Amino acid sequence: xxxxxxxxxxxxxxxxxxxxxxxxxxxxxxxxxxxxxxxxxxxxxxxxxxxxxxxxxxxxxxxxxxxxxxxxxxxxxxxxxxxxxxxxxxxxxxxxxxxxxxxxxxxxxxxxxxxxxxxxxxxxxxxxxxxxxxxxxxxxxxxxxxxxxxxxxxxxxxxxxxxxxxxxxxxxxxxxxxxxxxxxxxxxxxxxxxxxxxxxxxxxxxxxxxxxxxxxxxxxxxxxxxxxxxxxxxxxxxxxxxxxxxxxxxxxxxxxxxxxxxxxxxxxxxxxxxxxxxxxxxxxxxxxxxxxxxxxxxxxxxxxxxxxxxxxxxxxxxxxxxxxxxxxxxxxxxxxxxxxxxxxxxxxxxxxxxxxxxxxxxxxxxxxxxxxxxxxxxxxx
Amino acid sequence: xxxxxxxxxxxxxxxxxxxxxxxxxxxxxxxxxxxxxxxxxxxxxxxxxxxxxxxxxxxxxxxxxxxxxxxxxxxxxxxxxxxxxxxxxxxxxxxxxxxxxxxxxxxxxxxxxxxxxxxxxxxxxxxxxxxxxxxxxxxxxxxxxxxxxxxxxxxxxxxxxxxxxxxxx
Numbered sequence: 001x002x003x004x005x006x007x008x009x010x011x012x013x014x015x016x017x018x019x020x021x022x023x024x025x026x027x028x029x030x031x032x033x034x035x036x037x038x039x040x041x042x043x044x045x046x047x048x049x050x051x052x053x054x055x056x057x058x059x060x061x062x063x064x065x066x067x068x069x070x071x072x073x074x075x076x077x078x079x080x081x082x083x084x085x086x087x088x089x090x091x092x093x094x095x096x097x098x099x100x101x102x103x104x105x106x107x108x109x110x111x112x113x114x115x116x117x118x119x120x121x122x123x124x125x126x127x128x129x130x131x132x133x134x135x136x137x138x139x140x141x142x143x144x145x146x147x148x149x150x151x152x153x154x155x156x157x158x159x160x161x162x163x164x165x166x167x168x169x170x171x172x173x174x175x176x177x178x179x180x181x182x183x184x185x186x187x188x189x190x191x192x193x194x195x196x197x198x199x200x201x202x203x204x205x206x207x208x209x210x211x212x213x214x215x216x217x218x219x220x221x222x223x224x225x226x227x228x229x230x231x232x233x234x235x236x237x238x239x240x241x242x243x244x245x246x247x248x249x250x251x252x253x254x255x256x257x258x259x260x261x262x263x264x265x266x267x268x269x270x271x272x273x274x275x276x277x278x279x280x281x282x283x284x285x286x287x288x289x290x291x292x293x294x295x296x297x298x299x300x301x302x303x304x305x306x307x308x309x310x311x312x313x314x315x316x317x318x319x320x321x322x323x324x325x326x327x328x329x330x331x332x333x334x335x336x337x338x339x340x341x342x343x344x345x346x347x348x349x350x351x352x353x354x355x356x357x358x359x360x361x362x363x364x365x366x367x368x369x370x371x372x373x374x375x376x377x378x379x380x381x
Numbered sequence: 382x383x384x385x386x387x388x389x390x391x392x393x394x395x396x397x398x399x400x401x402x403x404x405x406x407x408x409x410x411x412x413x414x415x416x417x418x419x420x421x422x423x424x425x426x427x428x429x430x431x432x433x434x435x436x437x438x439x440x441x442x443x444x445x446x447x448x449x450x451x452x453x454x455x456x457x458x459x460x461x462x463x464x465x466x467x468x469x470x471x472x473x474x475x476x477x478x479x480x481x482x483x484x485x486x487x488x489x490x491x492x493x494x495x496x497x498x499x500x501x502x503x504x505x506x507x508x509x510x511x512x513x514x515x516x517x518x519x520x521x522x523x524x525x526x527x528x529x530x531x532x533x534x535x536x537x538x539x540x541x542x543x544x545x546x547x548x549x550x
Binding site (some may be wrong): 005007008009010011014016042044045046048049050051053054055056057058060170245259 | 386400404405407409413423429440477480481484486487488499500502505507508522523524525526527528529530531533534536
């Protein structure tokens with residue numbers, strides 16, 4: 001190879017060459033003295049530049065970092081209330097305890113707010129999700145942590161999808177699967193969300209997360225875990241409006257959305273009410289409203305294992321519809337508390353494409369047809 | 382793909398953004414204002430690929446904001462140099478400020494592009510990320526860094542030598 005140029009040498013020192021390029025360069029360096037000298041010089045510049053740049057840092061007075069504008073959420077008020085309560089309790093006890101003891105009461109009360117997860121859990125706290133020292137963390141995030149009271153596992157590091165986030169861990173601020181199950185007290189049906197395959201957090205004590213071993217009946221694998229079989233009668237619950245964050249939680253750590261569109265509204269529905277979905281699981285519905293597209297809804301669900309086996313043929317059919325989106329008029333199931341938007345939808349014809357990817361069932365509905373619909377589908381990530 | 386909340390982005394990236402902006406501008410107050418502006422923009426349009434986006438916006442803001450803030454910045458820098466530090470001796474403070482000033486002067490001798498690439502590398506970006514943030518071709522990053530590092534070091538050595546000569550007199 002020709003002599004090495006500066007750029008190559010720096011890329012080599014930065015670890016940015018491919019293994020093949022490295023081999024070739026090192027082979028050349030072994031026989032070329034001038035290039036070795038260049039490499040040494042490059043190494044020197046790199047090291048010295050690395051030492052100089054931090055000299056530009058100016059110590060800034062430590063103060064709690066706050067977002068310039070904050071949405072006022074319930075959780076912020078809850079946090080504020082908790083702080084007031086903690087301080088109030090400490091202050092009220094002063095006469096009885098004396099100032100020092102009161103201060104330690106405040107300290108104890110405040111501790112759950114500032115560092116809830118690490119105390120409770122042996123699991124490695126995800127690097128980006130562990131609350132840093134209190135002064136540095138914005139309030140709303142703290143509040144959400146405080147809401148998830150003692151006994152919950154720390155958020156399991158979820159592998160980042162393709163967000164290019166260097167840290168890799170904690171794509172979203174999400175608790176482990178067991179945490180989610182324990183939180184759902186309002187649900188009509190109780191699901192055991194399957195633990196994310198790559199989850200690193202050990203099972204929280206409250207909910208058994210270890211996948212149950214499959215047993216075979218007549219050669220057919222049957223999932224005998226009782227958690228998702230014990231629903232009782234399948235009931236149709238009214239669609240409930242939720243936040244995007246909560247939707248991510250319910251889906252087990254990640255959600256698929258239409259690239260480039262802003263979600264207007266997110267709801268959770270029972271699978272019973274969604275055509276083609278696993279009736280035993282809930283469905284997350286994301287609404288989009290765009291002037292040129294009209295109303296678009298994207299339904300998604302993590303269907304149960306038995307659903308997959310049962311409907312494998314049905315989904316093969318649906319998968320083919322990716323190429324030629326089936327034109328199906330979807331009628332929403334009769335609901336006593338239909339959301340206003342669903343009623344609107346009932347009034348106009350809707351086209352639908354349904355597919356599965358990566359263990360997620362997806363269904364896209366809009367007034368668009370054919371290629372436009374397929375293009376929209378391609379934007380779902 | 383999941384859009385993260387701005388709170389999450391803030392917690393994760395604000396320290397790095399602020400540090401990079403301080404290094405770039407030499408003015409902590411201005412850097413804080415710019416950093417806040419970066420996240421205000423993220424609030425309005427949450428990015429799907431946050432790191433390159435946030436840093437690109439930060440660097441753009443510095444460039445746009447440059448002329449107006451220069452006079453303000455200089456005044457503030459003088460004030461900062463005078464404010465008392467609690468942990469260092471006056472000599473240490475003087476030395477640190479002088480070194481900072483010298484590195485800043487050396488950095489100022491680089492082209493805008495070389496400066497940006499150098500600062501992004503110092504924030505732990507790899508070549509792909511630098512390319513995504515600056516819009517440069519990945520193949521050009523090595524050469525850019527080579528030139529930037531060389532010029533920074535040689536400029537600093539030159540300035541340092543000058544200072545040494547002045548003190549010796």
